[in-house]
Amino acid sequence: MHATVRAALRSIVGPGHYRETDGELVPYSRDATPLFSARPDAVVFPADTSEVAAVLELATRHAVPVVPRGAGSNLCAATVASQGGVILVLTRLNRLIEIAPEELLARVQPGLTSAALATAASHENLLWAPDPGSRTVATIGGTIATNAGGLRGLKYGVTRDYVLGLEAVLPTGEVIRTGGRLNKDVAGYDLSRLLTGSEGTLAVITEATLALRPAPASAGTGVAYFPDLAAAGRAVTAIIAAGILPATLEFLDRSCVRAVEDFARLGLRTDAGALLLFGDDGEPGAVARALTRMGEICTAHHALDVTTAAHIAQAEALLAARRCALPALSRLGDLTILEDATVPRPRIAEMVDRIGAIAVRHGVEIATFGHAGDGNLHPTCVVKSRDDHDGIARAERAFADIFAAAIELGGTITGEHGVGAAKLSHLSAQLGEDQLALLRRLKTAFDPAGILNPGKLGS
Amino acid sequence: MHATVRAALRSIVGPGHYRETDGELVPYSRDATPLFSARPDAVVFPADTSEVAAVLELATRHAVPVVPRGAGSNLCAATVASQGGVILVLTRLNRLIEIAPEELLARVQPGLTSAALATAASHENLLWAPDPGSRTVATIGGTIATNAGGLRGLKYGVTRDYVLGLEAVLPTGEVIRTGGRLNKDVAGYDLSRLLTGSEGTLAVITEATLALRPAPASAGTGVAYFPDLAAAGRAVTAIIAAGILPATLEFLDRSCVRAVEDFARLGLRTDAGALLLFGDDGEPGAVARALTRMGEICTAHHALDVTTAAHIAQAEALLAARRCALPALSRLGDLTILEDATVPRPRIAEMVDRIGAIAVRHGVEIATFGHAGDGNLHPTCVVKSRDDHDGIARAERAFADIFAAAIELGGTITGEHGVGAAKLSHLSAQLGEDQLALLRRLKTAFDPAGILNPGKLGS
Structure with missing residues (x-):
């Protein structure tokens, strides 16, 4: 990368927010994807939309690659600088701009973590539904850029279902605003959703208006053990076919259960071929009925053992078991x-x-x-x-x-x-x-x- | 339009599905939008995807405008042949290909009406949620092309939230398949949603895979009269702020109420400034509680009169009142x-x-x-x-x-x-x-x- 470009980048973001030495570049040469790495030429940490726009306009003029990045927790090498150039880290744009309970929405900058938004929403008795496994570190920008899913997808959908509007900078430097604060808005092509899941290849998201939901009044979880994963899969199909659309339907095979139990000592049954977590949220009575029915369907589909939330001290511990499947396997x-x-x-x-x-x-x-x-x-x-x-x-x-x-x-x-x-x-x-x-x-x-x-x- | 193009069109769709005389073109010179009309050069009714592709490939080669059209019930002159050319009517592609209850989806051709899909889904105890006012005549193709909303948007979202996958023909004649049968699919840019709401300007939809939901077990409706529409609006804001996300929140001002009452004789109160319909669906107990709470909030916000479903013989008649607002006004x-x-x-x-x-x-x-x-x-x-x-x-x-x-x-x-x-x-x-x-x-x-x-x- 030419020295004049380096100087211009340093000038745009300020010397304290520009990195180019070997040691500084190492953490930005890979993301959470194994087997992929590439050394960028520089890393910049812009402060706001206008700095992002200036970096992109410069990059287009000089044909320099720019790779937008949040926490770098993606699992598909989407934020590796395959062709060198500049890593544009958006973690300084991390403000929660507003939560508007009467409109069921939040307006945030892309560097805020998904977990921070969820916590802030919960204080208003609201739910930020997208729930990727990496939510404690993953930024909202990355959550949108990958159209992240998570554990609640069946009932609550994925990130694209919650993007009301975006501010984004085009690679040529123009700032556009798509959508807004409305559930219904058909003025123009649906750029909000085109950018969602575009993996940082079309524009850089600098602000998002996101839909929240009323927080459910209660939640419950059950666990069923099956002889094998295929049997658990058949129980899942039967649950959906029975007209139940639960908040949680997660499974782990025998190897995962053993790894998790070794890791977290939760008292899981390690002799079974598969574990199915099922759960729902909403009004307490409805949750209890859904859990009972799901448990019955599991039993009818040859579950070895079924326990519902009523008998479980810590439903959250079970969800934690599911969430630690990847770290538990990583130890092996x-x-x-x-x-x-x-x-x-x-x-x-x-x-x-x-x-x-x-x-x-x-x-x-x-x-x-x-x-x-x-x-x-x-x-x-x-x-x-x-x-x-x-x-x-x-x-x-x-x-x-x-x-x-x-x-x-x-x-x-x-x-x-x-x-x-x-x-x-x-x-x-x-x-x-x-x-x-x-x-x-x-x-x-x-x-x-x-x-x-x-x-x-x-x- | 050149005679060779006319002959080629006639040959693609067959002479029985080609129109070009003045009398034949009249019904296709306007849609449901007042003040807009334009005479097309020809109208064709293709039988299948390959005929659609052949028409489009021909049109691109000869630079002839093509306007895709379903029932022509749109309200923004989206299907008027502003620059002449061919009206491509998709009503012959009207098959319900499948309903898969265990996958909560339907696969349909674009010419099927939204109401026909809703009826077929209800026979499987499933709900086709998009509910535009024109649903008895509007086709699914048009519903998708306009990203139609309707009366259930607040709780159930709009059409884009239900499009899992599309088959579409590009203007250059290639057939693409976007998405599929999955709620989670991030392979590529989100073309399913880019085409949704694109108003027939990007591609012609020839098949759609659409998400259905378990049908709610029960539904209820209430009605509140207010001194004016602004007061009703404040009650609506308070309902949402209270954490209720109801299936129905519709209002009519004094002029609409009077026109509807003149038209349909439903016994509506015509001295009030505004009528608010509120309703919900789901488990019976939850519905009853939601109705009671919404009624209380209306009363607290100066409603003149509140009646909930428990006291109303025909909740559906009230929704019908809302649905006939436009025809009632049209008589004036x-x-x-x-x-x-x-x-x-x-x-x-x-x-x-x-x-x-x-x-x-x-x-x-x-x-x-x-x-x-x-x-x-x-x-x-x-x-x-x-x-x-x-x-x-x-x-x-x-x-x-x-x-x-x-x-x-x-x-x-x-x-x-x-x-x-x-x-x-x-x-x-x-x-x-x-x-x-x-x-x-x-x-x-x-x-x-x-x-x-x-x-x-x-x-």
């Missing part, structure tokens, strides 16, 4: 490759069987947990040593087969983690070349110089 | 101009006052009804005679002022009807020139020859 080896192939709900059992066969075929261990209510599986492969190149290669081949199986079953290569650099090569198998060509034309309509997060979605 | 004159300016909920009372002042200033009569829970107002101007050119001009000036007021109060020029040809000139005031330029670039990315519905959104 150097490298934890987590994916999120997703299939239509009635195909869960079939997909689980396929994952098992694929693991055997490639000689890898795959543990699976995930959001059963969404068909959103997280098959996870632990490789003991980073030096086991053959093991890593086998894991990669296994995941390629898993993606192909997901597509074949009417699913997707990514339910909630994103495409990023990690899955770009698998995208044409799902969308086809005509659609990929259209995505590239859309990318160009936003970013004529191709400076924003190149080598990712839209490339 | 030759010309009924209906708009849908929308403001943040807490600004409803202020907006209602502004509309009143604007009506006085321009010497027009404006009756207002609408979806109070969404801040979605339908100010409606009745002009006695089509020959009253001065009256029409005054109405148009009044609506221009109403749009400006909506924008000033943080709202939108259109909550659910769309932009079409009718409001294109007002769009820049809301979105700004930078965003309009971006919309045009997106339009070009889809439609390089500019043949799809020219003179509308994206032009």
Whole structure:
């Protein structure tokens, strides 16, 4: 990167918010995705929208790549500077601008964490529904840029369902405002949702107006153990078919349950093949009835053991068990490759069987947990040593087969983690070349110089 | 339009599905929008996706405008052939392909009516939530193309919240498939939602996979009369602020109530300044509690009279009263101009006052009804005679002022009807020139020859 560009960047954000030495760049050379890293040329921490606009305008003029980044907790290498250039870190734009209870909305800057918004909303008896696993560190900007899902997707939807309006800076430097404070607004193409899930390739989000919901009055959780994950999958299908749309339907296979129990000592039953967490929220009576019915359906579908919230001291501890599946698995080896192939709900059992066969075929261990209510599986492969190149290669081949199986079953290569650099090569198998060509034309309509997060979605 | 193009069109759809004589074109020279009409050169009724693709490919090659159309019930002149060309009527693609209860979804062709889908879903104890006023005639294709709202928006959202996947034909003839059967799918830009609300300017939808919900177990409705609409607006704000998110919050002003009562003889109280319908659905106990609380809040906000469902024989009759507001007003004159300016909920009372002042200033009569829970107002101007050119001009000036007021109060020029040809000139005031330029670039990315519905959104 040319010295004049470096000087201009330093001048825009101020010397205290500019980094370029090797040591300073190391933390920004990777995100939470294993096996991907790339050294940026510089890192900048803008203070506000006008500094973001100045950086982008400069970058377009000099054809310098810019990679927007929040906490760097994404799992698809969406914030790795594949082609060098500038990492644009948005964590200084971290204000909660307002919560308007009578409008059921919040207005925030992108660097605020999802958990901070949830906490602030809860003080007003409101719910910020998107609930990704990384919520304690993940920023709202990243949550929107990846259209993050989470544990409540079945009942509450995903991030795109909560984006009312955005302020965003185009790669050419113009600031646009999409949507607003309204649930109903059809003036123009739906840019709010086009930017949601665009993984920092179309524009940089500098402010968001987000819908909140009245907080549910109560919540309850139950747990059922099954002989295997496929049986749990069939129970999930039966629950939905019975007209129940619960807040929680999460499952862990035997390997995950054992890893979690080793890690957190929650008293989980480790002899079963699968654990299903089911839960709901709302009016206390309705929650109790939903839990009872879900428990009955699990029993009818050959659950080994069913316990509902009425008998459980700490329902939250069970959800914590689910949330610690990934850290628990991560302890088992150097490298934890987590994916999120997703299939239509009635195909869960079939997909689980396929994952098992694929693991055997490639000689890898795959543990699976995930959001059963969404068909959103997280098959996870632990490789003991980073030096086991053959093991890593086998894991990669296994995941390629898993993606192909997901597509074949009417699913997707990514339910909630994103495409990023990690899955770009698998995208044409799902969308086809005509659609990929259209995505590239859309990318160009936003970013004529191709400076924003190149080598990712839209490339 | 050149004779070779006419011959090719006739050959693609078959002579029985091609129209070009003056008499045949008359019904396709206007939609449900008053004051807009334009004569197309031909009308075609394709049988399937491949015929749609052939028509579009031909049109791009010969630079002939194509205007996709369902029932023509839109209210923004979105399906008027402003620049001539071909009206592409999709009513022959009217199959309900499948309902999958265990996946909570339906797959349909675009020509099916919204009401037909709702009925079919109800037979499976499922709910098709989007509920536009025109639902008995409006097609699903048009419902998606306008991102239609309706009476249940506050609790259930709008059409975009229910579009899981689309098959669509690009103006250049390629067929793409966006999304699929999943709630969670982040593979690629969100084209499903970009096409939703694009008013037939980006691609032609030929199939849709749509989310359904478990049907609510029960529903109830109440009615409150207020001294004026502003008082009703304050009660609405208080209901939401109390953490209630009801299925129905609709209001009618004095003129609407009188027109409806004259039309339908429902025994409405015509001496009050405004009527507020409130309702909810779900578990019977929860519905009863919500109705009681909403009734109490209305009383606390100076309602003249409150009756809840427990005392009403036919809750549906009350909703029917709301639904017949437009036909009832239409009887009062030759010309009924209906708009849908929308403001943040807490600004409803202020907006209602502004509309009143604007009506006085321009010497027009404006009756207002609408979806109070969404801040979605339908100010409606009745002009006695089509020959009253001065009256029409005054109405148009009044609506221009109403749009400006909506924008000033943080709202939108259109909550659910769309932009079409009718409001294109007002769009820049809301979105700004930078965003309009971006919309045009997106339009070009889809439609390089500019043949799809020219003179509308994206032009």
